[in-house]
Amino acid sequence: MGSLERSKKKVQLWKKAIVHFLLCFVMGFFTGFAPTGKSSMFFNGVTISDHQLEFSPQPVEVLNPVKTQVSRNFTTRELEQTEISTAPKESHDSGNLKKTEEVARNINGELNPRRLVIIVTPTSKRDRLRGVLLRRLANTLRLVAQPLLWVVVEQFSDSTEVSEILRKTGIMYRHVVFKENFTDIHSEMDHQRNLALSHIEHHRLSGIVHFASLSNVYDLSFFQEIRAIEAFGTWPIAKLYANRKKVIIQGPICDSSEVIGWHLKKMENLTDTSTLPIHISSFAFNSSILWDPERWGRTSSAQDTSQNVLKFVKKEVLEEETKLKGIPQEGCSKVLLWNLHIFKL
Amino acid sequence: MKQLTALQQQGRRSNSFRGASLPLDTSVDGSVKSPATIFWLLLHGFCCLISLVLGFRFSRLVFFLFFSTSSPSTTTNLYSALQTTFPSSTITSPPAVNGTAVAVGGGSRVVVGRHGILIRPWPHPDPAEVVKAHQIIKRVQREQRVQYGVKSPRTVIAITPTYVRTFQTLHLTGVMHSLMNVPYDVVWILVEAGGTTNETAALISKSGLKTIHIGFNGKMPILWEDRLKVESQMRFQALRVVRQKKLDGIVVFADESNMHSMELFDEIQNVEWIGAVSVGILSHSGGSEGVESSAVSREDNDKNENSQMPVQGPACNSSNQLVGLHTFNMLPFMERSAKYVGDRAAVLPRKLEWAGFVLNSRLVWKDVEDEPRWVKDLDEVGREGGDIESPLSLLEDPSVLEPLGSCGRKIMLWWLRVEARADSKFPARWIIDPPLDVTIPVKHTPWPDAPPELPTSGGKVISIPENTEKRVPKRSTRKRSSRSKRKRVPKVLDERVSTRNSGDN
């Protein structure tokens, strides 16, 4: 082992060290550029300069003298955010995030973010059963796995009945109120549904929209099923009549989850799109169709849709059978939704 | 900076020292665990760290040079830079932010003037955060219950008579969802007329509640009057189970088509022995032909709107003392009340419905020390054979009844009887099998070569009566191809088996 070789090795070692330093420098450089954690990282830097004087370059910025506890928490999160944004996914198992994830898992069983379900329920004060049925539907919706958003529409009135019922349910809901008067119950219901849709559109809420009438009764697995919908989904609905023999099952006929035909009540009016025969509660759709029509490969005909979003959606459901999914997925042959028809009280 | 270079020099010095004393290759190798090696490594890491910090500081410097042209002492707003790449799409926000936009830094200066509107590049809510938020809400709600709710709640024992029919799923699901929401322990006793069935078992197994499913000897009669008697007997059978198993809690009679407000289950926790709640009677007229409507539908507007809903339940005087019970006045309805199931007339309740009573389960136990003297023995009452009108027949003296729900001012429970006609049929377990006929084909059928018109094969496969009349005769422009039919049958069978399995468990 000659001294020449030795010094060569030494040089090599130095090269290595310098490479490492350089790498670290670059790493630090880019950490500084990471967008989300910018401020906090900077803040951190200054903190260090306060406490470890040996590093101390002059602090460039004055510190916020009082940092509250919460903003402290926040900075932790911010750090994580930085990690995520620089190295998505992989960094998930590092640091505090793991802990929070574990918390999520503990309660939830597993961390599978579910899609938002948006339930739209129009209510008419002319319906004497409104309060009772609203409670019944709330009892069902409360059991549905989160996240769920319930949009309840009501005509403006002095009565606080609906808001009182809703606020006792503990469900996350939006109570939409309108002032117009209607003589025809059907146009009122449609108006209410349109209002709910424009709320969704205005807020660009992303989820699966379903119109739940007060007279519906659901199997809980229904809500899990409709979460699987990508664009449109449809299913059979059973209409039950008081004191009658008949039971009408209406809805799609499927091959696996592919819709191959319809079983509909009234066919005569099919050409007239205003009275589409599809039952209002027998389909659901991805709300992004409302506020992001381009994504679904159609020109945004804003004027058409804003007038009557509901009509537009119904039309889409019937026309877009390629994106239409039968529910439940195994041949859509199981009824998960019943609609009760009671005669005039 | 000076210090830093000094440090580095120091490092160099120590390094050269090390190089002189130790063979370098071992230190590179790292296999020798001498403290010197570790020190060298530490030093190396330390220097790496310094580089890191330097890099970080340097990036800040670069940042200032490039982005903040105006004021060197304030932080530039990175978001405003981002904003140009993610412009807001709403009309209301004209973001137009340029380099002059300055955000308030962490400092305590007051920055007056225009600020950037920070819009982050990741627009959608993070699903993990949504989960966390809902957990927070859940915890908060639980905490509220702990703080303001019932302390040391008792088990709720719900008794429900049932039998398999068209409306069973609909009704039972409603009651089941109510019970599933009860924040206390629940034991659900179902008494099924004609013996237990897998249909019912499958349905209630979804509840996740503690259920006791027992059969009742005897079919459900078709006349309403007989039916009410049988139902009372069924409830008695359930009470006998409560006695046998010594179930401790509060017995509620949750009838199938009852609708419950969640406050009911809090309110009944106040019962000492036997309580009465107000029941809102939703009697429907049964409907004259034609004016058919779903619950959300037309109604003779003004005439019926203000008509009061009949209420059964406790009546009190001004000092909240029980003075009697509101019973249902049948007289105005007698003539047009329903006699048999499916009769198109109003189904009337009894004078007092079982659903309006809640009991302490110890009341039906045998040989309880602290049992009040005014209660009759369960077997004694049952043996009398006749109709057991209401839980009042258990009592020697009805004045012991405790009024609940602010003495009847609050209704927390509704009663409605709706049934299909007795001969109404429905697909077993609501699985459509065989599948429905195609009445309107989808425009682009997946099999363009399918035979266009099949002659209607054999008898109708639909098991839903009266369904066909609604169908237009020229139905099935394109019938299911035999191919697809073959494909489907085993699939459905599979499903059937699986549901049955789950039902049996």
Next chain:
Amino acid sequence: MRSWRWVLPVVLYFAFCLRIEASKVHRTQQTERISGSAGDVLEDDPVGRLKVFVYELPSKYNKKILQKDPRCLTHMFAAEIYMHRFLLSSPVRTLNPEEADWFYTPVYATCDLTPNGLPLPFKSPRMMRSAIQLISSNWPYWNRTEGADHFFIVPHDFGACFHYQEEKAIERGILPLLQHATLVQTFGQRNHVCLKDGSITIPPYAPPQKMQTHFIPPSTPRSIFVYFRGLFYDVGNDPEGGYYARGARASVWENFKNNPLFDISTEHPTTYYEDMQRAVFCLCPLGWAPWSPRLVEAVVFGCIPVIIADDIVLPFADAIPWEDIGVFVAEKDVPNLDTILTSIPIDEILRKQRLLGNPSMKQAMLFPQPAEPRDAFHQILNGLARKLPHDKSVYLKPGEKILNWTAGPVGDLKPW
């Protein structure tokens, strides 16, 4: 070989990050208040600890203005009127100015409303000046200290700067004649020319009776995660955006309108107060001024206030543990609001709610009629009592003058 050698720097890197956390924990602990629980100071009774002399001014300074426009009894600045009424019948009032610790000049400076009902304080400086001129010439007490033992209620947007636009308010600064006096104001922001040392920051006025009628049982499950009702953009006054709320409200809307957890809207529902009672977090972002009536509403309705207003000085901050009951989010952090709020440990949230449930906290935010123990009136008096005794140095030597009576914009010098 190479790989494991890299472990060390990486470990060090994380250690370094942790170190930052640790040092920060240390910092906040230092700044955290000593009395962690809901302030005991709130329970203090001011009676017997101070005496207030109320100047009797011609009614044109107060009652007449109110008669002209009773609407100022209900707006956010109504505290100046109710405080006057309260003091008149309060046991701390003294009729003997010689024994008084504090002197109060009842001027309703913000009650002069525009036809639309907007309290724009254009005439306030002149009104105030005229009142001070009056008391300084009729009584000897002002000249003794040039106002150091006098207090004034100036609840307007930017307090005694008397302008609704921040830039103009800063330009004007605190009215020169009030620079010695103690100011009781809603405006509070650290290091701001419109907040001088020793001022008492009070909550804005929110109608207590009206709020009381909207109380719902505390058992009502809270089902809204984040709630906000109000403007996001003030298109009329700030068409470009970015001035109003320093862009923070606009940022809330743009980032979270599509988040179902955020129940935010410009529409004011009839159930506004009820909805606050079923929300976990209520946003209290700054508007034109850093404070907002939502602070009061959130505390009264037990909704954790999320305060988005950098360097805000909160009402009765020396008595109310705001850090314990609220969440502070820096204006620049608004885009991360969802992350911030969801990462607060649940125990901390529950603790904040428990503290908010404390009735003395709610009471301190309200100006009830008639006054009740521990309400905001009493907290103001407590604050004044804590400033006693006055420092000897505030008393001027004979012939000494500090205040410049001719300072300020020429427009302010015109007689009122």
